[in-house]
Amino acid sequence: MMDINKVSEYLESSIEGFTGPVSAEKTADGQSNPTYILTTPTGKYVLRAKPPGVLLKSAHAVDREYRVLQALHGLGLPVPKPFLLCDDPQIFGTMFYVMTFSEGANFSDPRLEGMTASARTQIYDEMNKGLVAVHSVNLRAAGLLDFGKPGNYFERQLSRWQGQYHSSATEEIPAMDRLFDWLAANMPPDDGVTTLVHGDWRIDNLLFDRKTNALSAILDWELSTLGHPLADLGAQLMQWAMPVGVEGRGLAGVDRSAFGIPTDEAYVETYAARMKIDPPDMGFYVAFSFFRMAAILQGVKRRALDGNASNPEKALRLGRFVGLFADSGLERAGA
Numbered sequence: 001m002m003d004i005n006k007v008s009e010y011l012e013s014s015i016e017g018f019t020g021p022v023s024a025e026k027t028a029d030g031q032s033n034p035t036y037i038l039t040t041p042t043g044k045y046v047l048r049a050k051p052p053g054v055l056l057k058s059a060h061a062v063d064r065e066y067r068v069l070q071a072l073h074g075l076g077l078p079v080p081k082p083f084l085l086c087d088d089p090q091i092f093g094t095m096f097y098v099m100t101f102s103e104g105a106n107f108s109d110p111r112l113e114g115m116t117a118s119a120r121t122q123i124y125d126e127m128n129k130g131l132v133a134v135h136s137v138n139l140r141a142a143g144l145l146d147f148g149k150p151g152n153y154f155e156r157q158l159s160r161w162q163g164q165y166h167s168s169a170t171e172e173i174p175a176m177d178r179l180f181d182w183l184a185a186n187m188p189p190d191d192g193v194t195t196l197v198h199g200d201w202r203i204d205n206l207l208f209d210r211k212t213n214a215l216s217a218i219l220d221w222e223l224s225t226l227g228h229p230l231a232d233l234g235a236q237l238m239q240w241a242m243p244v245g246v247e248g249r250g251l252a253g254v255d256r257s258a259f260g261i262p263t264d265e266a267y268v269e270t271y272a273a274r275m276k277i278d279p280p281d282m283g284f285y286v287a288f289s290f291f292r293m294a295a296i297l298q299g300v301k302r303r304a305l306d307g308n309a310s311n312p313e314k315a316l317r318l319g320r321f322v323g324l325f326a327d328s329g330l331e332r333a334g335a
Contacts, residue, residue: 002036002092007047010091011098015083017042028311033062033222037101044101046080050094051308063087064147065221066097068196071142077133078217102217104207110251110261111244117260123208124262125270126215130206131236132274134218135195135229142196148226150194154288157227158183165295168302170319175326179291182335188284191228199223201232202239204249233271234285237264238293241286241328247317283332290329294322 008022019042027035038045050062062085069082080099087095112120139145149156162180198205200223207217242250256263262270264282272279301319304312 007092010086011038011045011084014086015045015098018045018083028314033065038098045083046099046101047092047096048099049092049096051303061222062095062097064224068144068147068221068224069099071144072137072218075137075142077137078130078215079221080217080219102207102219103210104216105210106204106207108204108246108249109244110203110240110249111254111259112261117258119213120260121262122213123203124260124267126208126213127203127206127236128267128270129274130215130218131198131201131232132271134198134201135232135275137196139194139196139226144196144226147196147224148194150226151192152190153194153227153231154183154187154284155190157231157292158187158288161292161295165298168295168299170298170302170305173294173323173326175323175330176291176294178335179287179294179326179329179333182330182333183284183288183291186284186333193228194226195229197225197227197229197232199225199232199235201236202249229275230280230282230285231289233268233280234282234289235293236267237282237286238289238328238332240264241332247321283334287329287333290325290332294325294329297325298322 002024004022004024007024008020011018011022012020019040021041023039024047025037025039027037033048034051036047036049038047048062048065066082066085069079072079073081080102082097082099085095085097086092089095107123112123115123137144139147158180165176198218198221200220205218205220206215207219208214209216239249240251242248243252244250244254251261254261265279268282269279297318301316301322304316304319
């Protein structure tokens with residue numbers, strides 16, 4: 001549990017203009033890294049921390065989040081301003097960082113219910129432009145040339161998430177093994193393309209200006225790295241293939257034309273035109289995204305069972321989707 005007085009005293013001495021008293025509210029989101037809204041007399045801040053307990057190797061890398069926020073904020077991309085990274089366990093118990101609180105509309109449901117069709121079209125276009133901006137970052141100017149390993153991205157990612165999945169497995173799910181085998185057998189050749197990738201690109205990790213609908217902030221950079229840009233695009237299409245509603249957060253069965261939401265094909269074509277590439281076949285990339293998300297949700301479920309999930313009840317609900325994601329990946333793969 002946070003010692004608010006200790007944290008407040010530390011932040012007052014470390015962040016210019018930070019003054020107490022401080023109140024802290026833990027958000028219901030932030031399944032991977034516990035997230036707190038800090039309210040002070042002079043404004044709001046966000047604290048993101050590693051969860052307690054035994055963690056999977058390379059997971060919950062709040063130091064990487066902090067580094068990429070520093071780099072992108074310096075280049076003028078719409079990300080929160082980071083203030084400090086603290087690795088002293090005496091302050092909070094685990095490593096954490098503090099950033100500015102970003103204002104904006106956040107949507108957990110990609111149907112954007114209650115909005116006009118034209119507003120939805122605008123928001124989806126802003127999301128598309130934002131993804132292109134991330135993939136167009138000059139890695140040298142950002143100081144991120146060593147932020148990940150170059151080449152063979154999907155081969156390395158598939159191996160990583162297979163390992164993460166087995167490390168957190170709680171039951172046998174044959175569909176996961178079948179999907180892994182298909183992905184390994186259908187790996188696209190390495191084309192040498194390397195960009196910054198967000199790692200969890202979906203609408204609920206974005207904020208939009210409440211008046212203009214412009215993209216105002218890109219959040220949750222924990223899984224960011226250097227890799228292939230089609231991984232982010234595949235993750236976006238994967239999410240849309242899920243059932244509608246609070247849990248699925250997808251667009252399955254939605255009349256997108258009536259809603260003003262682009263089809264997968266139109267969204268990919270717009271992205272490709274902005275990136276100046278030919279529209280790609282997204283089959284492998286979407287199937288890979290289903291596998292990766294299933295492995296992530298399995299880790300969320302395991303943390304809940306181990307007693308160190310940020311929101312145990314929600315974590316267990318999300319854990320029930322592992323099999324669905326695996327089956328959906330097989331369906332997209334045609335396997």
